Amino acid sequence: MEKHTENVIETLQEFINKPTQDETLALQTKLCSQTASFCIQLSGDWLYQGSPLPTKFAKLFASILHCIDGGYFLITPVEKVRLEVEDAPLVIVDFFKDETATGLILRTSIGTEHHIADYNRLKLTDFGIYLPLERGLWGKLSRACYYNFVNEFNLSDVEGLGA
DSSP states (O other), rough: OOOHHHHHHHHHHHHHOOOOOOHHHHSSSOOOOOOOEEEETTHHHHHHHHTTOHHHHHHHTTEEEEEEEEEEEEEEEEEEEEEEESOSEEEEEEEEOOOOSEEEEEETTTTTTTEEEOOOGEEEEEEEEEEETTTEEEEEEEHHHHHHHHHHHHHGOSSSSSO
């Protein structure tokens, strides 16, 4: 019986340590250029080679945006493109509680929605409140959303939150 238990534990550890599909894709894809073609400004606006990018394209590109070791990349199965990000890649303009599960649904300035279960991992800095998203990304609360969030969760009474 003890031998079977060891095999189960080894199998579970291998499963836990197995890279996700996103991690595998990121490792296999070669970087196209060291120069960033895209820039996400402090306001959440996207630029491509210095020109404003329409929101519909920013929304599309946000679906393949990853943060790996502090760097931002658009990653597809065939290419990886570096981005410059001034602060946070996504600006959160609204949030509401998820009625079907625990957590929040966040809406960004470019119209993307993100479901987060653990909003207690937030970063509280001198520059704002940041919430963890998928693929290693963080979203920053806009000014109005910041005040609604503080009011909703009464952050002044919570100890131990922040970076």
